[in-house]
Amino acid sequence: MDTIKVVLAGQPNVGKSMLINTMSGSNSLKVGNFSGVTVEKTEVSFHHDSHTLEMVDLPGTYSIGGFTQEEKVAHNYLLNEEYDVIVNVLDSTHLQRNLLLTLELLKLNKKMVLALNMADELKKEGLEIDVKQIEAIVGVPVVLVSANSGEGVEELLHAIHESFDSKRRRSSNIVYSEVFEEEIFELSSFLEAKGFKLRDLSSREIALRILLEDKHLYEEIHTHPIMIELQPRIVAALEHIYTHHETKNMVDIKANEYIAIARGIRMETVKSKKKKELKNRTQKIDAILLNKFIGIPIFLFMMWGLFQLTFEIGSIPMEWIDAAIGAYGDWIGSLIPHDATRSLVVDGIIAGVGAVLLFLPNIIILYIGITLLETTGYMSRVAFLLDGFFHKFGLHGKSFIPLVTGFGCSVPAYMSTRTLKSEKDRLITLFIIGFMSCGAKMPVYVLFVGVFFSPQEAGNILFLIYIAGAFLGLIMAKALRLFVFKGEAEPFVMEMPKYRMPSFSLVWHTVYNKARSYLKKAGTFILAASMLIWFASTYPQQPLFESEFSAKIEAAGDNAVLVKSLENELKLKKLENSYLGQIGKATEPIFEPLGFDWRMTVALETGLAAKEVVVSTLGVLYAIGDEVDEGTVSLQEQLRANISFASAMAFIVFVMIYLPCLAASMVFAKEAGGYKYLAYLFVFTTLTAWILSFITYRVLV
Ligand SMILES: Nc1nc2c(ncn2[C@@H]2O[C@H](COP(=O)(O)OP(=O)(O)OP(=O)(O)O)[C@@H](O)[C@H]2O)c(=O)[nH]1
Ligand SMILES: [Mg+2]
Secondary structure (H helix, E strand, C coil): CEEEEEEEEECCCCCHHHHHHHHHCCCCCCCCCCCCCCCCCEEEEEEECCEEEEEEECCCCCCCCCCCHHHHHHHHHHHHCCCCEEEEEEEHHHHHHHHHHHHHHHCCCCEEEEEEECHHHHHHCCEEECHHHHHHHHCCCEEECCCCCCCCHHHHHHHHHHHHHCCCCCCCCCCCCHHHHHHHHHHHHHHHHHCCCECCECHHHHHHHHHCCCHHHHHHHCCCCCHHHHHHHHHHHHHHHHHHHCCCCHHHHHHHHHHHHHHHHHHHHEEECCCCHHHHHHHHHHHHHCCCCCHHHHHHHHHHHHHHHHHHCCHHHHHHHHHHHHHHHHHHHHHCCCHHHHHHHHHHHHHHHHHHHCCHHHHHHHHHHHHHHHHHCHHHHHHHHHHHHHHHCCCCHHHHHHHHHHHHCHHHHHHHHHHCCCHHHHHHHHHHHCCCCCCCCHHHHHHHHHHHCCHHHHHHHHHHHHHHHHHHHHHHHHHHHHHCCCCCCCCCCCCCCCCCCCCHHHHHHHHHHHHHHHHHHHHHHHHHHHHHHHHHHHCCCCHHHHHHHHHHHHHHCCCHHHHHHHHHHHHHHHHHCCHHHHHHHHHHHHHHHHCCCHHHHHHHHHCCCCCHHHHHHHHHHHHHCCCCCCCCCCHHHHHHHHCCHHHHHHHHHHHHHCCCCHHHHHHHHHHHCCHHHHHHHHHHHHHHHHHHHHHHHHHHC
């Protein structure tokens, strides 16, 4: 079976990733309504007709000469990699601007198909495009599609097949400005007369490239004998062009030419049937959401609402899950006669994994919120609103996007900093992403907030924790800007996408995938971690204590109260002398000033692997040390009985600030440019966490 390698190129936010999702009938690529969603090239392959199609999704790029990191990815790929067909995706409602990239891509001389996306919006805006006419001008197949409705997608796939099978692209009918055309004519007639041939280029194409000062072409021909006669002609032609354009800068000249051509194509091919009412809808919404006075309060209110919902709605199924897990544990426990095995299953696996599963509803609500923010187009607005505010902290609005992504998970957040142009802006943003509490920290907060606050307050407190973390991040950004990465935050232009109704299937798939990977993590990583923690807190066995206590218990005889308390004492002794207990005890002095006992200390340490493990560790440690024998007591009640309010708050502060999980730390090191940065991050976050937890504890105690 033939494989066709197709690369999708286009400007940001035109629907490249969504188009691949639609063509392949999957939802594997991340789609969002703001620029810079895709930051890394990603491949998807599927079968169509008798071919395997390998589709490469590139980050959006305004031009091939772009200079941000993710634009370079696109640039390098298009120039240096092997592929068969380029699908240039355009937003058909912004044809003129999008064509600028098309004109550059045409110069690559590859097989190419234009996909004019957003056909549905085009219709709604009352615009009509003469597809055949564009095709005649650019000389490559053009298809009107909608990744959203699926319209034209079959036709596009067909065009890709045809383009792959065809020998060479048709010649284009792009007309340059008069000076250019004159000189193209001169040079090409000369080349023609001399019978000069180069690759499969026509004389006109060669002439054009010479005039556009194409480096590669010059490299190819500069030693050719024809140059003796050609050189003076080129000089004269360029002089002519320079005088007309009043500059010798070919980059500017080319840009001017392309702008003129793109405008010309748009004027010739796009017709407006009615006035653009839809533009007005976006403007109307913006008048409110971008309002100087109420814009930011509206945003804060929405965030507050989200955390209220997280708590209010999240706590309903949480109770059911909790009850179900408890009952399940009791039932399984009664089936297993062997003591150690029962303890492993009930106190290890079920307690550890169960503690994490409990928070699935909260995670789902959080992700619905983030996904809505990303898909409606609101995110770019907030970035714009906060720009001025961010500047006070040495950042700019564009950092907002990685920071919000960080509320979900730090890994993609670190990667999305690639859209920042300046290296310093990027490093500062990388360093503070961890202050945005990720989804995995949510269970820790919800657990502790649920224990120490009334249900009425809980949502507010949760909101406060997130805001405090974010605010702290900003202050740290300022400090980094002042003392480490000195300089000004660079100005930027924020793309304002149209508002779009979030498509149900898009939100569903995103949230479903997040929920599934949370469950998967609980079933694999957390499961393994829980077993490990159970093991490390149950062994080594201590026969000495056991025999000592069994003698005492025997001596206590009928005194049930005494027996009970002796049994509890034994459990605690065993736990404290286990491997984990020893580690906890050894490191306890470091955390003692913060009011943490050794169990909390251990939970923080295991939490370096993943933040959910903080919760599962507490789950296991308290299940093993369970001091009540009438059924299992929930982790919440255990915490309430064992931890003081001040310690709990200091614990929340520590979790809020300290090093992100192992996976995220690795990605951080890669994105920042080395492990030395990870070492800085470790010192930076641990010190900050310790100091602020200390203050919190001392103030509250
Ligand atoms: N109405 C409509 N919306 C679309 C269509 N195609 C994509 N979108 C929306 O346009 C936005 C951008 O889609 P993406 O697929 O993320 O765009 P992209 O080109 O991959 O963007 P980058 O990765 O940032 O370069 C999303 O909100 C999509 O839902 C379409 O045909 N019609
Ligand atoms: Mg994309």
